[in-house]
Amino acid sequence: MMGDPALSRRGFLAASAAAGLGMTALSGCGGDSDGGSSGTTTIEWWNISTTQPTKDVWAGLARKFEAQHPNVKVKIVQFENDAYKAKMTALIASGKLPDIFHTWGGGVLKQQVDAGLVEDLTDRTKEWADGLLPVAKEPYLVDDRVYGIPFDIGMVGFWYNKALFRKAGIATPPTTWSGFLDAVRKLKSAGITPIALAGKEKWPGMYYWAYLAMRIGGADALEKAGDDKDFTGAAFVEAGKHLRELADLQPFQKGFLGAAYSTPTGQAATVGNGRAAMELMGQWAPVVQADSGKGLGKDLGFFPFPEVEGGKGALTEVFGGGGGHALRAGAPQEAVDFLKFFASATTDRELVEKTGVLPVVPAAEDALTDPNLQAVQRQLKGATGFQLYLDQAYAPALGQEINDSVGALVTGSRSPEQVTESITQTAKEEQ
Incomplete structure (x- = not known):
């Protein structure tokens, strides 16, 4: 898994x-x-x-x-x-x-x-x-x-702590990106770390960018970009801007840039031990949370990645x-x-x-x-619609460049435009 x-x-x-x-x-x-x-x-x-x-x-x-x-x-x-x-x-x-x-x-x-x-x-x-x-x-x-x-x-989706959502006054999981950002703000206001992220391993951050691109441009946009070797379209730039919008809220756990995924102090354990309200991860998440940490039992819930208002992608398109x-x-x-x-x-x-x-x-x-x-x-x-993980859907060098570029976007060392240009350059070099 x-x-x-x-x-x-x-x-x-x-x-x-x-x-x-x-x-x-x-x-x-x-x-x-x-x-x-x-x-x-x-x-x-x-x-x-x-x-x-x-x-x-x-x-x-x-x-x-x-x-x-x-x-x-x-x-x-x-x-x-x-x-x-x-x-x-x-x-x-x-x-x-x-x-x-x-x-x-x-x-x-x-x-x-x-x-x-x-x-x-x-x-x-x-x-x-x-x-x-x-x-x-x-x-x-x-x-x-x-x-x-x-x-x-x-599929990848959000795994969340129902008790922490209740503590922050969030009655139901968000279905839109703006609603998601509001939930992040409410969690922070309640003194709760909103999101756990394994920044050291890069690929968990890629999930956000990929899903945002899907929600903005539709699943076909990702397929077309791979075929055309061109990721500079508006959907990908906007995806980067939305991800920066999230990162600017500082939603991740302390030390996330050095955190791995499945270690005792990593992303899964942070959620499994109740120290963060949610993580964006695949269907294996409950097992790894319980193995790396304590696990949430009945307090664990799941919701799909939200829609982006005005985007072409639907909630039923999955990554x-x-x-x-x-x-x-x-x-x-x-x-x-x-x-x-x-x-x-x-x-x-x-x-x-x-x-x-x-x-x-x-x-x-x-x-x-x-x-x-x-x-x-x-x-x-x-x-x-269904999209395979980007670092597996594409050739290895391109997949790694996507992971690395998105990681740099999260830290603020690359702009959304620089990310799309770097990924496109790597895609063209592999032709």
């Missing part, structure tokens, strides 16, 4: 940043036999599920798969979100990926596919993958071919994505078997019940009982 995006949670680091990581993690990639008489095949599975309960649930699923396949050993390798992206950048440069690896799809996956590093799963998974939810499969299609299998789907798994080119059949196991109704129901993901297998939908996640699912089902 993107927080585990994680999920937070989205832009590859430059390859040079990963140059000093060493080769320990690179040497074990690729399924192999133990060379002995047992004929055991080891498949290496890289994922970013480092928070509980997901970490233990996934380890248990690996052991269950091994029990069903006695001649297969699953080697689990786990990283925090940003560390994972850095490691994968190094692996792409080496030309060798793990047997099974986490993917958000989009432009990042396409780059790996274009490099010939990812297995085409279209024919090897058709028998069972055709039954998965279509919207969940979209990010993993490249030229109408299947290169990844989803295990989660969802988000999910998590999936891809295979290295030439991966053994045992890796395909693991994807089938992970995408089964039995496994999906366990993931929904124990880890809070949204179901990708229709037969597992009855396992979704959490009211907040049901609200997210309803929003997804009623969506009139």
Whole structure:
């Protein structure tokens, strides 16, 4: 899940940043036999599920798969979100990926596919993958071919503390941007930190800019900008101005620029421990809040990103994505078997019940009982437009530039116009 995006949670680091990581993690990639008489095949599975309960649930699923396949050993390798992206950048440069690896799809996956590093799963998974939810499969299609299998789907929205909203005199969550800014002011007046933000990791701030651009220009504006390699349109400049308007209210927790997402002092914990009223995050937020902090229980609520008055975008246009798994080119059949196991109704129901993901297998939908996640699912089902995370929808360098530029906008070191110009320049350089 993107927080585990994680999920937070989205832009590859430059390859040079990963140059000093060493080769320990690179040497074990690729399924192999133990060379002995047992004929055991080891498949290496890289994922970013480092928070509980997901970490233990996934380890248990690996052991269950091994029990069903006695001649297969699953080697689990786990990283925090940003560390994972850095490691994968190094692996792409080496030309060798793990047997099974986490993917958000989009432009990042396409780059790996274009490099010939990812297995085409279209024919090897058709028998069972055709039954998965279509919207969940979209990010993993490249030229109408299947290169990844989803295990989660969802959207980004505001997760808020109902008790703190009541204390500030906010009766209902805001539905407009002006109403949202009013809510921020009320929270500050009540002595409450309105928003937690992981400023150190950049991608959580990108969510605000992306959603504002969607609400102002509509979901089509983001797609067109990516196709045209031009982000200098009015919708993107206005998005930056609105984000600066929010930042000028100083709504974030003290020290937010040094805060990570899922650490004990990070964004999720700040909300989970009741020290900030809300965060803009994906569907994994409740699990990470509870793992990093105490969790809010019944005081936790969810509302979609507000509309911008006069904008072309609708409240029903959503920004988000999910998590999936891809295979290295030439991966053994045992890796395909693991994807089938992970995408089964039995496994999906366990993931929904124990880890809070949204179901990708229709037969597992009855396992979704959490009211907040049901609200997210309803929003997804009623969506009139869908935009994948920008640092995954576009090529890695462009995604990273968006994250970095928006981060500079939040701190005031770049203007809204400079942000759009810098992003456009990077987009054109990638042509």
